[in-house]
Amino acid sequence: MASEQGLDELMRLQVDVPEEVKTAAKIEALKQGKTLSELVEEALRAYLKMTPSAKSNSPKK
Incomplete structure (x- = not known):
């Protein structure tokens, strides 16, 4: 998916969530x-598209 968006670099992200x-x-x-x-x-990506604050903070293309 990242390559579809034109991003060359993937970053590892660690999050803690409940087992379920x-x-x-x-x-x-x-x-x-x-x-x-x-x-x-x-x-x-879907969540960030729905979040108004993400739209105002996203880099301009």
Whole structure:
């Protein structure tokens, strides 16, 4: 996904979530035929698009 957005560099991100959230995310990723990383990246991008503050802080293209 990152390469589709024209980003050359991937960064590792570590987050702490409850075990049930991680398990549900892994199951959903499997259902969609995606990696957990792909699912989390898509979820973060979708959330940031919906967040008004993210729009005002995003870099101009």
